[in-house]
Amino acid sequence: MIAYIVRRLFQLVLVLIGVSMITFTIMFLIPGDPAVTLAGKGATPETVARIRHRLALDKPVYVQYGMFVGRLVRGDLGESYQFNRPVMQMIKEALPNTAQLAIAAVLIELLGIPLGIYSALRQFTFWDTALTTAALIIWGIPVFVLGLFMQWFFGLKLNLFPIAGGGGETVLWVIPADYLNLSCLVLPAVTLGLIEVAYISYMQRASMLEVIRSDYVRTARAKGLPERTVVLKHGLKNALIPVMTIAGIDLGALMGGAILTETVFSRPGIGLMIYTAIGSLDLPVVAGGVLFATLVYVIANLVVDIGYALVDPRIRYE
Amino acid sequence: MADTTSAASFAQPQLDSPLPPTVESEIPTTRPLGLWADTWRRLKRNRMALVGLGIIVVFLIVGMSQVIAHLAGVQLTPYDPNAVNYALTPEGIGSPPSLSHPFGTDYLGRDVLSRTLVAARISVLVGVIAVAISLIIGLSLGPVAGYYGGATDAVIMRIADVFFAFPYILFVLLIMTVLGPGFTNVFIAIGILSWATYARLVRGSVLSVKTMEFIEAARAQGASDLRIIFRHLLPNTMAPVYVAIAMGVGGAIVTEAALSFLGIGIQPPDASWGSMISAYLTYLPAGSWWMLLFPSLALVLTVFGFISFGNGLRDATDPKLKE
Numbered sequence: 001m002i003a004y005i006v007r008r009l010f011q012l013v014l015v016l017i018g019v020s021m022i023t024f025t026i027m028f029l030i031p032g033d034p035a036v037t038l039a040g041k042g043a044t045p046e047t048v049a050r051i052r053h054r055l056a057l058d059k060p061v062y063v064q065y066g067m068f069v070g071r072l073v074r075g076d077l078g079e080s081y082q083f084n085r086p087v088m089q090m091i092k093e094a095l096p097n098t099a100q101l102a103i104a105a106v107l108i109e110l111l112g113i114p115l116g117i118y119s120a121l122r123q124f125t126f127w128d129t130a131l132t133t134a135a136l137i138i139w140g141i142p143v144f145v146l147g148l149f150m151q152w153f154f155g156l157k158l159n160l161f162p163i164a165g166g167g168g169e170t171v172l173w174v175i176p177a178d179y180l181n182l183s184c185l186v187l188p189a190v191t192l193g194l195i196e197v198a199y200i201s202y203m204q205r206a207s208m209l210e211v212i213r214s215d216y217v218r219t220a221r222a223k224g225l226p227e228r229t230v231v232l233k234h235g236l237k238n239a240l241i242p243v244m245t246i247a248g249i250d251l252g253a254l255m256g257g258a259i260l261t262e263t264v265f266s267r268p269g270i271g272l273m274i275y276t277a278i279g280s281l282d283l284p285v286v287a288g289g290v291l292f293a294t295l296v297y298v299i300a301n302l303v304v305d306i307g308y309a310l311v312d313p314r315i316r317y318e
Numbered sequence: 319m320a321d322t323t324s325a326a327s328f329a330q331p332q333l334d335s336p337l338p339p340t341v342e343s344e345i346p347t348t349r350p351l352g353l354w355a356d357t358w359r360r361l362k363r364n365r366m367a368l369v370g371l372g373i374i375v376v377f378l379i380v381g382m383s384q385v386i387a388h389l390a391g392v393q394l395t396p397y398d399p400n401a402v403n404y405a406l407t408p409e410g411i412g413s414p415p416s417l418s419h420p421f422g423t424d425y426l427g428r429d430v431l432s433r434t435l436v437a438a439r440i441s442v443l444v445g446v447i448a449v450a451i452s453l454i455i456g457l458s459l460g461p462v463a464g465y466y467g468g469a470t471d472a473v474i475m476r477i478a479d480v481f482f483a484f485p486y487i488l489f490v491l492l493i494m495t496v497l498g499p500g501f502t503n504v505f506i507a508i509g510i511l512s513w514a515t516y517a518r519l520v521r522g523s524v525l526s527v528k529t530m531e532f533i534e535a536a537r538a539q540g541a542s543d544l545r546i547i548f549r550h551l552l553p554n555t556m557a558p559v560y561v562a563i564a565m566g567v568g569g570a571i572v573t574e575a576a577l578s579f580l581g582i583g584i585q586p587p588d589a590s591w592g593s594m595i596s597a598y599l600t601y602l603p604a605g606s607w608w609m610l611l612f613p614s615l616a617l618v619l620t621v622f623g624f625i626s627f628g629n630g631l632r633d634a635t636d637p638k639l640k641e
Contacts, residue, residue, distance in 0.1 A: 014479070015480055026492055133366060140622040140626075141621075144576065145595065152607075156602070259580075279581075290491070290492045297484075298483045
């Protein structure tokens with residue numbers, strides 16, 4: 001097991017080096033000279049040269065890459081062109097809002113597990129067909145379309161929840177401290193969660209169907225165990241693994257900012273921060289946000305994989 | 319499709335292992351069916367998959383005819399999709415569906431039906447071109463990695479890992495920020511980011527197929543590596559790839575819609591479903607639901623078609639689900 005974890009950590013480092021290289025290359029390809037952009041209109045060539053020197057843009061590419069990685073390792077993502085503030089600071093401020101949404105959405109999507117199991121155990125009945133059809137339809141709805149519908153129906157028609165905002169005081173970093181803050185969370189979380197419920201229930205059904213047809217479940221039945229024990233003790237344990245993997249990876253992906261959902265609901269999280277930065281070509285913020293999101297996503301994947309290896313020894317020896 | 323489900327992760331069969339090539343039963347009681355005949359026989363019984371296939375066919379016909387009409391410079395819509403007509407938008411919020419304008423008109427008096435039809439062109443092009451780009455890269459690198467193994471495999475697959483490491487939509491956004499908004503850049507960004515899925519899939523299948531006797535036979539006959547890879551290995555590892563293509567086209571269409579919705583994809587005057595939704599959404603509080611409903615419906619239906627067909631195809635080609 002230790003060997004497996006070490007191997008995965010080594011791979012993680014390789015991937016992160018690749019990620020930093022690609023991000024660095026992309027930032028280099030930007031049309032226009034950051035020194036000129038920073039110097040502003042009407043700057044003298046001397047000013048531009050001074051800024052270029054200060055930002056080390058006059059050094060060879062590999063030196064600049066080295067400095068870039070050095071800053072990343074120290075947790076320095078650079079400064080926003082627009083706000084002249086450290087990107088890391090901006091991420092820290094936006095993170096609780098993003099985390100609230102991510103955790104709430106993943107908690108909602110877990111409802112897909114019982115739905116999927118129910119569908120699988122009643123395969124080809126009316127309820128199975130209805131649930132599976134609904135899951136397929138909802139799974140395909142783009143999150144911004146569903147978000148707009150939610151805003152229109154629950155926000156404007158029924159006037160139940162605020163359609164935008166969030167980001168008030170929190171308790172324990174992530175729990176909304178007041179009712180307004182909580183009510184702002186409802187629509188975005190349900191929007192994201194509902195689509196994932198559909199996806200999870202579809203996957204849970206497929207995985208359960210596969211497991212209950214396997215030999216060891218047949219053995220469990222053959223030795224006369226009650227159906228309940230067979231399904232819940234023998235079948236479910238294995239059928240849950242792929243779905244928990246999806247939920248874990250989802251959490252990792254959403255922690256880096258649900259850019260579409262946060263944009264639709266004007267929620268001041270990391271996704272909205274990146275979106276706003278794209279509009280104003282604030283490249284350090286875009287790159288910093290993407291790097292941060294990637295790091296969280298990669299670590300979530302690693303944790304899920306290690307968890308997978310813990311419960312399924314076959315993975316370790318691959 | 320939520321923020322998390324990328325076109326890439328989306329395209330990956332989540333629960334199935336790659337398919338071994340079809341093995342015909344040893345004592346055929348009837349004439350054994352080929353892979354395609356067998357797949358079709360099983361697909362036919364899946365009503366959802368057939369509905370999906372029907373939607374895909376309609377979508378392709380509409381979209382391709384718009385592509386051809388655009389190239390030929392003719393108009394294949396009831397009205398000129400870009401013709402502004404203030405008489406049809408008395409209060410600046412369009413006019414509701416009527417007999418002459420079944421989908422209503424938008425805030426500039428443009429016919430929503432015509433615009434929705436024209437926008438299908440972008441979706442078809444994105445689906446076809448973006449997926450073609452990623453297929454060309456993925457299907458060249460994947461089999462090579464699997465066949466040669468060792469250092470070649472390690473290098474290619476580690477690069478693929480890096481592409482998997484980025485959260486998909488954010489990476490597309492990063493590329494689009496640098497390339498700038500626009501038609502071609504959307505194809506490029508989606509295309510070059512999705513190859514890793516296909517490469518990984520094919521590599522996995524190649525690993526299991528390459529030890530089989532027919533490959534050894536080809537080698538014994540003196541076939542070159544390239545011939546073995548592309549003539550013998552690749553065709554026998556394609557079944558999971560077809561599923562991934564169906565899902566990938568759906569994913570590419572949603573990604574384009576999302577980019578255009580965020581304002582960094584297709585730019586006006588070109589209409590895409592995503593950019594229509596984005597432009598019309600401010601008119602919803604005024605009660606102009608028709609502007610949003612029809613492009614959204616077109617998008618949702620199309621994506622549903624691809625997902626539904628892709629899932630059906632996966633079940634139909636999965637040997638584990640064979641009775």
